[in-house]
Amino acid sequence: MQVAVIKYNAGNVQSVLFALERLGANAVLTDDIEAISKADKVIFPGQGEASTAMVYLKEKKLDKLIPSLKQPFFGVCLGQQLLCDYSEENDTTCLGVFPVKVKKFIPESYLEFKVPHVGWNNLMDLKTPLLKGLNEDSYVYYVHSFYCELSEFAIAQTHYIHDFAALMHKDNFYAMQAHPEKSGKVGERILENFLSKT
Amino acid sequence: MLTKRIIPCLDIKEGRTVKGVNFVDLRDAGDPVELAKIYSDEGADELVFLDITATVDKRKTLAELVGKVARTINIPFTVGGGISTIEDVKVLLNAGADKISINSSAVKNPKIINEMAKEFGSQCVVVAIDTRNVDGIDFVHTHGGRKPTILNTQSWAKEVCDRGAGEILLTSMDHDGTKAGFANEITSEISSMLTIPVIASGGAGNMEHFKDVFTFGKADAALAASIFHFKEIPIPNLKTYLEKEGVFVRK
Numbered sequence: 001m002q003v004a005v006i007k008y009n010a011g012n013v014q015s016v017l018f019a020l021e022r023l024g025a026n027a028v029l030t031d032d033i034e035a036i037s038k039a040d041k042v043i044f045p046g047q048g049e050a051s052t053a054m055v056y057l058k059e060k061k062l063d064k065l066i067p068s069l070k071q072p073f074f075g076v077c078l079g080q081q082l083l084c085d086y087s088e089e090n091d092t093t094c095l096g097v098f099p100v101k102v103k104k105f106i107p108e109s110y111l112e113f114k115v116p117h118v119g120w121n122n123l124m125d126l127k128t129p130l131l132k133g134l135n136e137d138s139y140v141y142y143v144h145s146f147y148c149e150l151s152e153f154a155i156a157q158t159h160y161i162h163d164f165a166a167l168m169h170k171d172n173f174y175a176m177q178a179h180p181e182k183s184g185k186v187g188e189r190i191l192e193n194f195l196s197k198t
Numbered sequence: 199m200l201t202k203r204i205i206p207c208l209d210i211k212e213g214r215t216v217k218g219v220n221f222v223d224l225r226d227a228g229d230p231v232e233l234a235k236i237y238s239d240e241g242a243d244e245l246v247f248l249d250i251t252a253t254v255d256k257r258k259t260l261a262e263l264v265g266k267v268a269r270t271i272n273i274p275f276t277v278g279g280g281i282s283t284i285e286d287v288k289v290l291l292n293a294g295a296d297k298i299s300i301n302s303s304a305v306k307n308p309k310i311i312n313e314m315a316k317e318f319g320s321q322c323v324v325v326a327i328d329t330r331n332v333d334g335i336d337f338v339h340t341h342g343g344r345k346p347t348i349l350n351t352q353s354w355a356k357e358v359c360d361r362g363a364g365e366i367l368l369t370s371m372d373h374d375g376t377k378a379g380f381a382n383e384i385t386s387e388i389s390s391m392l393t394i395p396v397i398a399s400g401g402a403g404n405m406e407h408f409k410d411v412f413t414f415g416k417a418d419a420a421l422a423a424s425i426f427h428f429k430e431i432p433i434p435n436l437k438t439y440l441e442k443e444g445v446f447v448r449k
Contacts, residue, residue: 120448139448
């Protein structure tokens with residue numbers, strides 16, 4: 001099985017590659033359209049700013065490729081947000097796989113809630129086989145200031161200031177706001193579940 | 199519910215873990231990769247590696263160590279110590295670090311905080327502040343707390359937040375190594391003032407100190423070294439205790 005990890009200008013993906021290596025997956029970091037198209041699974045990681053990332057994806061024509069892919073696809077962190085319609089981060093039109101909006105966390109008081117949302121938080125209302133083996137005591141590691149709104153596509157939610165979509169699913173597309181590669185055994189299980197999809 | 203984070207700190211010199219009492223008299227506490235793995239398995243929420251090597255080829259040694267750690271563990275970790283340029287950060291992030299921490303270099307050149315935040319994102323820029331109370335006023339100190347500056351700690355904390363730091367690691371040099379408890383007062387003051395998370399450091403001696411810094415000190419995370427390295431407080435016991443005391447922790 002060949003896993004393609006999409007290479008673009010959004011943060012450090014070394015940790016994702018190491019996590020896949022620990023799971024024994026054969027992963028390659030690439031922005032090549034053919035390599036991505038032919039891969040059995042695609043992971044779209046990322047950390048950074050939405051509009052800058054979209055400019056790069058357009059340059060590489062990945063903005064057209066990604067929504068057309070048919071193999072199991074997993075967007076992580078910024079990857080999840082970019083799969084949505086629109087992000088409030090610098091008023092950015094995204095890839096449009098999920099008809100969902102990405103919004104900025106605005107707490108009523110910063111005394112209670114800091115932004116970014118940094119640290120370990122639990123998953124609630126878990127659905128679908130991607131979360132097999134996990135329960136509401138499963139904690140994942142978050143670092144983000146923007147979040148995906150709840151929708152029919154949410155397969156788990158997390159509470160910070162309010163509930164937001166922790167993971168989403170539509171057809172062959174999966175997405176997760178937290179970092180599975182940094183979420184200990186829980187994250188490892190989610191990656192394993194994704195890798196075992198056909 | 200977002201949990202409070204417990205962060206063991208590993209001081210690194212030439213690839214080995216050390217921890218000083220009041221930053222002098224270093225004691226050897228083992229292999230950093232092995233320690234990192236143990237902490238990760240025991241339920242540490244994050245790790246901090248602070249490099250105190252002062253040799254020319256430290257960068258290469260440190261990047262190699264970071265690579266080994268990132269290969270082995272699956273929790274986030276921060277690397278600090280002598281980082282002053284965008285290039286320094288790039289090397290460490292590419293090796294697999296999740297965040298970097300800067301201290302003296304930010305004091306010397308505050309603009310570097312903006313530049314690093316712009317280049318790599320605020321989420322990976324931790325600004326460490328060493329503070330010491332001098333005649334009732336809190337002053338930022340650099341060089342492992344030895345060198346006083348004219349910066350007031352509270353205003354400096356506000357400035358680094360405005361410049362784009364993602365988190366603040368606040369070490370009270372008056373408390374560090376004493377095991378008499380964290381500096382709850384200034385930690386609470388700074389945490390209440392800022393919109394970004396504050397990691398409290400310096401003074402952890404027993405489990406109650408952690409409860410106090412999360413409640414009275416309003417810290418988002420607490421960092422300690424020797425009490426973890428010498429197994430005085432095992433992390434699972436600490437988390438069980440905190441949970442019983444009503445502090446939300448990841449179990």
